[in-house]
Amino acid sequence: MTSVDIIFYKEGEEIPGMEFIDSLTKKPLAKGLKQLEKLSTLGHGLRRPHADILRDGIYELRWRDVKVQYRLLYFFHGQGIVVVSHGIQKKGDAVPGIEIDRALKRREIFEKDPEAHSWKFEIEARYEN
Secondary structure (H helix, E strand, O other): OOOOEEEEEOEOOEOHHHHHHHOOOHHHHHHHHHHHHHHHHHHHHOOOOOEEEEEOOEEEEEEEEOOEEEEEEEEEEOOOEEEEEEEEEEOOOOOOHHHHHHHHHHHHHHHHOOHHHEEEOOHHHHOOO
């Protein structure tokens, strides 16, 4: 399994996935960053319970803190790039269809102009202790 680069979907000045991560408190943030590291290392090879495919090439990166379930929705761009669309706190048994549709729309926009809709994520630079 090959490592992948993680980038975040960007729309203008907004980076929805990063805004979600930045909103997390310390413990869920730490767990989410560990999951992103696993995704970066394993790419397509990351499976349940850490990640799962939702539908139409949209995946979820999964973690929990106490009773709250966190999800980052993402898709692959080729073999070597993961694009994080956005994050949610999941309620109920399934990720709502509207959230998957949002990620699908962002993938469509991203694929038309990847450079304009990319923001490079560097864990070390952003979250130094």
